[in-house]
Amino acid sequence: MITKKQAAEVRLERVAKRYGQVTAVKPLDLVIEPGSLVTLLGPSGCGKTTLLRMIAGLERVSEGKLFIGGRDVTDLSAGERNVSMVFQSYALFPHMSVLENVAFGLISGGMSKPESYAKAEEALSTVGLKGYGGRLPSEMSGGQQQRVAVARALVLEPDVLLFDEPLSNLDARLRRSMREEIRELQQRLGVTVVYVTHDQSEALAVSDKIVVMRAAEIAQAGAPRDLYEEPANTFVATFMGEANHVKAEVINVKGLRADVKLGEAIINLPARGLDSGSADLVIRPEAMRLHPAGTENTLSARVATATYMGGVAEYNLETPVGRLFVIAPEAHAVRAVGEDVGLSFAERGTILVKP
Ligand SMILES: Nc1ncnc2c1ncn2[C@@H]1O[C@H](COP(=O)(O)OP(=O)(O)O)[C@@H](O)[C@H]1O
Numbered sequence: 001m002i003t004k005k006q007a008a009e010v011r012l013e014r015v016a017k018r019y020g021q022v023t024a025v026k027p028l029d030l031v032i033e034p035g036s037l038v039t040l041l042g043p044s045g046c047g048k049t050t051l052l053r054m055i056a057g058l059e060r061v062s063e064g065k066l067f068i069g070g071r072d073v074t075d076l077s078a079g080e081r082n083v084s085m086v087f088q089s090y091a092l093f094p095h096m097s098v099l100e101n102v103a104f105g106l107i108s109g110g111m112s113k114p115e116s117y118a119k120a121e122e123a124l125s126t127v128g129l130k131g132y133g134g135r136l137p138s139e140m141s142g143g144q145q146q147r148v149a150v151a152r153a154l155v156l157e158p159d160v161l162l163f164d165e166p167l168s169n170l171d172a173r174l175r176r177s178m179r180e181e182i183r184e185l186q187q188r189l190g191v192t193v194v195y196v197t198h199d200q201s202e203a204l205a206v207s208d209k210i211v212v213m214r215a216a217e218i219a220q221a222g223a224p225r226d227l228y229e230e231p232a233n234t235f236v237a238t239f240m241g242e243a244n245h246v247k248a249e250v251i252n253v254k255g256l257r258a259d260v261k262l263g264e265a266i267i268n269l270p271a272r273g274l275d276s277g278s279a280d281l282v283i284r285p286e287a288m289r290l291h292p293a294g295t296e297n298t299l300s301a302r303v304a305t306a307t308y309m310g311g312v313a314e315y316n317l318e319t320p321v322g323r324l325f326v327i328a329p330e331a332h333a334v335r336a337v338g339e340d341v342g343l344s345f346a347e348r349g350t351i352l353v354k355p
């Protein structure tokens with residue numbers, strides 16, 4: 001059986017990668033706790049795949065040191081590191097059966113065929129594909145092929161399992177269920193996983209820790225909730241979910257709280273280390289409520305678009321500080337386009353950030 005084993009820590013110390021003039025990853029430090037699932041999240045080209053491939057040993061580091069399970073693997077080849085990678089394209093051999101695909105790594109590593117096939121059967125049942133070993137990859141659905149790729153990685157009993165955008169070839173509904181499966185499997189086996197994605201909802205759903213990358217650097221690393229609720233900057237705030245971004249004025253700070261002027265409204269918020277003066281304010285669409293125009297301490301707004309979405313109503317509102325996108329829960333009474341309203345701001349989801 002593929003069993004829970006001692007999970008390995010991954011530690012990067014000042015690891016960097018340059019390709020000639022291009023710096024794909026600037027020197028960075030990162031610790032991935034044993035048995036945790038950490039996602040590398042960021043826009044295309046920010047260095048996620050490069051970082052993953054350095055952990056895998058598929059790229060050499062340009063500088064720095066890399067440790068897996070306390071062992072310095074900086075100069076070891078991929079084969080010597082005991083890591084497995086699941087690729088976006090699955091990279092299954094089309095002419096081999098599913099079972100042969102899964103057993104391939106074991107056989108080429110010198111294990112006997114009967115033992116390799118027995119282990120491959122187990123790996124297939126671990127991913128819910130018991131009995132499918134005789135099929136060709138082309139006879140499997142996209143989601144099943146993805147699971148074969150996971151089984152093929154798991155069968156090697158790696159210290160660290162690496163995923164590079166594993167779900168991007170699947171449709172939205174399947175992506176959602178596969179990400180739950182991967183998370184469930186990771187927790188059941190207790191294996192350390194590094195998971196690359198550019199999809200923030202995927203990252204929020206599966207991660208113990210998210211490393212948000214921007215332009216070859218770590219923008220912020222932390223638990224999903226910390227990144228969503230306490231983003232370090234506007235990049236992280238807007239990347240971690242839908243957000244309005246406006247300029248506001250901190251008019252005074254008392255202890256840990258700040259009074260923030262937004263149009264005519266004064267909002268009392270956690271100061272988050274800011275002083276008086278101009279500041280950026282990030283406002284989640286769910287953090288605003290619509291009131292009758294002229295309600296005390298609201299920001300005046302006019303409905304530009306209004307959309308009934310079933311459970312909620314979505315609005316674009318024109319305000320003195322710019323257009324704001326609002327998701328309101330009271331879908332039973334959608335406001336009319338052109339109507340004047342007042343906007344209030346909940347503390348949760350209205351976040352001061354340093355400019
Ligand atoms: N083999 C390579 N040679 C030259 N530049 C590369 C190579 N691989 C990646 N890069 C560059 O490094 C940067 C990061 O790429 P990558 O790690 O693939 O980003 P991501 O996976 O986040 O989309 C990009 O600017 C990319 O063009």
Ligand SMILES: [Mg+2]
Nearest residue numbers: 045048049050
């Ligand atoms: Mg990539």
